Amino acid sequence: MEKDLARIALFAALIAILGLIPAITLGFGVPITAQSLGVMLAGAVLGSRQGGLAVLLFVFAAALGLPLLAGGRGGLGVFASPTVGFVVGFPVAAFVTGLVVEKLHRLPPGVNAGIGAFIGGIVVMYAFGTIGMAIVLNKSLTEAALLNSAFVLGDLLKAGLCGMLVAAIARLRPQMLPWYRAPVSHIFR
Amino acid sequence: MAISSADSPVLLEDVGYRINDMPVLAGVSVRSEAMRIGVIGRNGSGKSTLARLIAGLLEPSEGQIRIEGVDVYKDRRAAIRTVGILFQNPEHQIIFPTVGEEIGFGLRQLGASKADAVTGTQKVLAQFGKAHWQDAPIHALSQGQKHLVCMMSVLAMRPRLLVLDEPFAGLDIPTRMQLTRHLNDAGTRLLHITHDTRDLEEYDQVFWLDRGHLRASGVARQVLQDFTQEMVRIGGGDDLSLLAG
Amino acid sequence: MISLSSPVRTWAHGWRAGTKLAALCVATMLLFVIGNIGFQAAAFAFALLLYCLPGMVFLREGLGHLRVLIPFVVIVLIWHLVTGDPAGGIKTIMRMVTAVALANLVTMTTSLTALMDVVRWMSSPLRRLGVSTAPLEIVLPLLIRFVPVLTLRAGQMHQSWRARSLRRANYRIVLPMMLMALDDADRVGEALKARGGALPEQEN
Numbered sequence: 031m032e033k034d035l036a037r038i039a040l041f042a043a044l045i046a047i048l049g050l051i052p053a054i055t056l057g058f059g060v061p062i063t064a065q066s067l068g069v070m071l072a073g074a075v076l077g078s079r080q081g082g083l084a085v086l087l088f089v090f091a092a093a094l095g096l097p098l099l100a101g102g103r104g105g106l107g108v109f110a111s112p113t114v115g116f117v118v119g120f121p122v123a124a125f126v127t128g129l130v131v132e133k134l135h136r137l138p139p140g141v142n143a144g145i146g147a148f149i150g151g152i153v154v155m156y157a158f159g160t161i162g163m164a165i166v167l168n169k170s171l172t173e174a175a176l177l178n179s180a181f182v183l184g185d186l187l188k189a190g191l192c193g194m195l196v197a198a199i200a201r202l203r204p205q206m207l208p209w210y211r212a213p214v215s216h217i218f219r
Numbered sequence: 220m221a222i223s224s225a226d227s228p229v230l231l232e233d234v235g236y237r238i239n240d241m242p243v244l245a246g247v248s249v250r251s252e253a254m255r256i257g258v259i260g261r262n263g264s265g266k267s268t269l270a271r272l273i274a275g276l277l278e279p280s281e282g283q284i285r286i287e288g289v290d291v292y293k294d295r296r297a298a299i300r301t302v303g304i305l306f307q308n309p310e311h312q313i314i315f316p317t318v319g320e321e322i323g324f325g326l327r328q329l330g331a332s333k334a335d336a337v338t339g340t341q342k343v344l345a346q347f348g349k350a351h352w353q354d355a356p357i358h359a360l361s362q363g364q365k366h367l368v369c370m371m372s373v374l375a376m377r378p379r380l381l382v383l384d385e386p387f388a389g390l391d392i393p394t395r396m397q398l399t400r401h402l403n404d405a406g407t408r409l410l411h412i413t414h415d416t417r418d419l420e421e422y423d424q425v426f427w428l429d430r431g432h433l434r435a436s437g438v439a440r441q442v443l444q445d446f447t448q449e450m451v452r453i454g455g456g457d458d459l460s461l462l463a464g
Numbered sequence: 465m466i467s468l469s470s471p472v473r474t475w476a477h478g479w480r481a482g483t484k485l486a487a488l489c490v491a492t493m494l495l496f497v498i499g500n501i502g503f504q505a506a507a508f509a510f511a512l513l514l515y516c517l518p519g520m521v522f523l524r525e526g527l528g529h530l531r532v533l534i535p536f537v538v539i540v541l542i543w544h545l546v547t548g549d550p551a552g553g554i555k556t557i558m559r560m561v562t563a564v565a566l567a568n569l570v571t572m573t574t575s576l577t578a579l580m581d582v583v584r585w586m587s588s589p590l591r592r593l594g595v596s597t598a599p600l601e602i603v604l605p606l607l608i609r610f611v612p613v614l615t616l617r618a619g620q621m622h623q624s625w626r627a628r629s630l631r632r633a634n635y636r637i638v639l640p641m642m643l644m645a646l647d648d649a650d651r652v653g654e655a656l657k658a659r660g661g662a663l664p665e666q667e668n
Contacts, residue, residue, distance in 0.1 A: 032661040033653030035599055039606035040614075040649040044642060046607075047614045064638060071642065091607055094579045095469065095571040098611070103532055105571030110492060110563035112536045165496075166563075167540055168556045177539065195639050206646050276654050299660035310613055311651035315605045328660040358612045376659065 038080055041072050042088040049100035065100040066185060069120050070151035070192040073127030074143040075199065077209050082125030089120050115162020119155050126150035131196075132209045139210055140197025147189035152182070226285070227252050228408065229273075229380065234282035236268055243268050244431045247282070257419035257439060258412040259446050260428035266412045269428065270384040273410060274304040287379050299328060303378035303407075305386040309365035318344075318360075318368050319353040325376040343375040347401065363394035370398065374405050383411040387418060416443045470572040471525050474518040481578040482585070484570045495563050501555050508558040511565045522572075529568050533561060580604070602661065606652070617644060 045068035073081035092104040099108060099117065108117055127143075127150030134142035156178055164174035196207070204210055231249040235242060244265045249256075260266045271277045272284060275291025275298040284291060291298040306312050315321040319340050326336040344350045347367070357365065366386060373381065381402075387395050402409060411418055419425055425442040427435040435442050470477075476484070495507060515526045537557050544553025587597045618641055625637060653661075 032656040033650055035603055035661070036606065036649040036653035036656060037646065039603040040610055040645045040652065042603075042607045043610040043614050044645045046611050047618055047641070048638070050615065064635070067635075067638065071638075075642070075646075087603055087607060091604060094576055094583075095574070096576070096608065096611075101532065105529075106488065106567035107529065107564040107571065108567075110560070110567045111533060112560065166560055167536065168552070168559075169543075173543075191635055191638075195642065198639055199643070203643065203646075206643075271654065274658050276657055295657075295660060299658070302658075304655075304658045306651070306655060308651070311648060312655040314602065314609065314652070314656060316609045320605065325659050357609060373659075 034080060037076060038084045038087055041068075041076060041081070041084040042091065044068060045072060045085065045088050046096075046098035049098065050102070064188075066116075066151060066155065067188040067191060069124050069155075070127050070147035070189060071195060073124035073129075073150055074131050074146050074192055074196050075207060076128065077132055078125050078128030080208070081128040082121050085124040086121040089117055092117070110166070112163045112166045113159070114166060116155060116159040118162065119158025122158065123150045123155040126154045128209075135209050135211065138197070139200035139207065140193040143196035144189055144193025147192040148186075151189055151192070152185050155185070156182070226250070226288070228287050229256060229410065230283075230285045231273070232283045234272060234279045234284060236265075236272060236277065237280045242431055244272070245281075247428075247431075247433055249426060249433070249436075251424055253423035254408050255422040255424075256408075256410045257422040257425040258410065258428055259414065259416065259419060259425055259443065260412075261414055261450070264428045265431040266414070266428055267384055270304060270382050270410075270412045273380075274298075274302050274382050276304075299325075299376065299378075301378060302380050302382060303373035303376055304382040304384065305366075305369055305373055307385045307388055309362070309369045312369045313357055313365065313372075316357055317353075318349075318355045318357065321357065321368055322372045322375050325372050329376055339375065343371055347371055363390060363398070366390065366394070366398055367401065370401060374407065378407060380408045380410060381405070383409060383413075385413050385415075387413070388415070416447055419443060469575070470518070470522060472518055472522050474522065474573055476569070476573040479573075481574045481582045484574060485582060488566055488570050491566055492563050495559050499555070501551065504555050504558045504562070508562045511562045511569075514569060515565065526565070526568065526572065529572075530561065530565060533564060536560065602656070610648070614641070614645060614648075617641075 045065060048068040049065035069085055072084045075081065076084060088098060092098045092108060093106060095105045097104040108114065127146040130146035130149050131142050134145060137145075156175070160171055160174045160178055163169065163177060164171050167174065167177075169177070199206055200210055227250045229249060229251045231247055234244060234247045236244040247269065258266060258269060268277065272279055273286065273291070275284075275286075275295065278292045286298075287301050289297045289301045291302055313321055315324060319337075322340040322343055323336040326339045327333070331339055341350065341353065344352055349367070349371070352368075357368065360368065369386075383402075387398065390398070409422075411422065413419065419439055420443065422439045425436065425439045426433055427442050427446055435445060491507075495504070498504075515523050537560075540553050540557055540560075541550075544550050544556075583600075584597070587600075591597055618637070621637055621640060621644075
């Protein structure tokens with residue numbers, strides 16, 4: 031119980047830190063911050079319930095005015111700005127990522143995390159993000175989706191990264207993944 | 220195996236602890252009335268596990284632990300009034316962003332009202348001559364100051380036994396001396412777990428833990444002398460090469 | 465930790481947090497319900513006036529927080545110029561900026577503690593239903609405390625990378641950071657338990 035609370039709080043802090051890392055510029059010049067990667071990882075590593083709660087705490091703290099969102103943003107203004115959908119969708123995205131990862135726990139751990147991150151961190155996240163942007167900018171859903179499409183490539187890469195990172199954890203510290211049943215040979219290091 | 224609460228304040232009966240069937244501790248029995256109890260051992264001898272067992276954070280795989288007659292693992296409500304623990308790294312112990320909140324938390328856990336927790340916190344800070352620390356942010360404190368905050372937070376709960384899990388590792392001599400003075404002034408029974416013989420020179424009774432077993436116990440001078448001799452002997456060889464498992 | 469609070473004390477600091485939040489809800493709703501451009505312009509001017517009242521320092525800080533909206537302002541402007549509806553674009557922009565500005569105003573003039581008190585008050589029905597809200601009083605301070613701690617450690621890891629590599633640290637640093645946070649969480653959970661962390665609340 032105490033460990034669950036601590037994991038939720040520390041993962042929320044980790045997501046904030048990932049937003050502070052200056053945007054990593056990928057080879058072809060698309061700057062991305064690692065914050066949405068943090069959201070995917072929360073679900074994929076902690077599972078649906080804890081991961082969703084960690085991201086919910088993160089969004090809640092940002093709403094209270096802590097500058098935790100990428101670029102040091104926070105406060106209630108976030109919920110009136112065009113990116114509101116993404117922020118509101120964060121916890122749901124983590125929850126769905128976790129849910130998919132748990133359902134697919136029989137697949138290799140990196141593969142299920144990649145699929146989970148794609149469904150939760152991209153499909154669900156962009157659904158929320160597009161609806162939010164359509165409302166705030168007074169555009170149709172198609173128009174808002176067009177505006178958002180510029181970032182899909184970066185997020186696809188992040189979903190891939192999420193899979194690789196989870197595969198690495200499964201290899202190094204299988205006991206840290208609550209949904210993962212390690213093959214017997216892994217229990218003894 | 221019934222243990223009466225009239226027995227020793229620190230009582231471990233044939234305690235064992237296993238992780239994935241690998242024994243970390245086995246057959247550890249400790250019975251002590253001393254006010255300052257030391258446990259010495261190398262890295263990896265099971266010291267930290269022993270500290271966590273005595274603080275009731277882990278459940279023993281075998282045997283029983285009673286501190287002041289309390290089963291510290293099962294009866295958590297009584298345990299937090301009975302045993303406090305100081306860890307090596309204060310970053311892992313401090314939960315709140317300011318000194319006042321950190322000390323007040325323990326008092327609230329003991330059932331104090333919000334107002335009582337505030338007065339209690341001020342009283343503790345005043346006792347340590349640190350009344351001006353109330354609103355100080357944790358991240359602005361030095362390492363030694365963070366250690367003192369941990370110590371004040373734990374002592375605020377007035378535990379009857381304070382377990383120390385190498386809290387002085389890596390601190391400079393003046394800081395060590397000041398923290399030791401605060402500890403001695405607290406008047407609480409101490410159980411100090413360390414690999415550094417300097418920490419235990421003044422202690423009443425010392426237990427030597429070696430690869431999960433108690434190897435010796437007795438007055439500090441004799442046990443520490445034997446321990447140092449053995450450590451120097453091992454240091455001359457090359458047991459770093461050995462891989463576990 | 466730095467929060468987005470105001471650099472100067474304003475009259476609005478004295479208002480009750482609950483009142484400010486309720487007023488913000490009503491104002492945002494009206495902004496999205498009333499499409500009249502005259503109303504939007506008046507609301508925009510009113511928000512600007514509120515930012516000017518506490519003086520230059522506050523105005524500069526407040527406008528700084530609105531900079532994140534610039535890309536969206538540009539996109540909407542271009543979009544509406546292309547589709548030949550500049551008036552509609554201006555209206556959308558004013559509404560967005562006013563809504564964000566008013567919300568930021570509440571954040572800038574309300575302390576974290578005051579907001580937490582509102583949250584506690586709003587969650588009291590939950591407590592009456594027997595749902596404990598005590599975990600929130602532990603996880604939120606923990607989060608606030610660990611952001612600077614993890615930032616510092618991430619910085620150290622970055623240095624240790626730089627000391628041995630000619631290339632800039634990349635995504636590979638995320639793995640050790642995550643393992644470190646999870647390890648820390650286990651230690652912190654232990655310390656929390658040592659002080660009775662998740663015991664059910666006692667009646668006094």
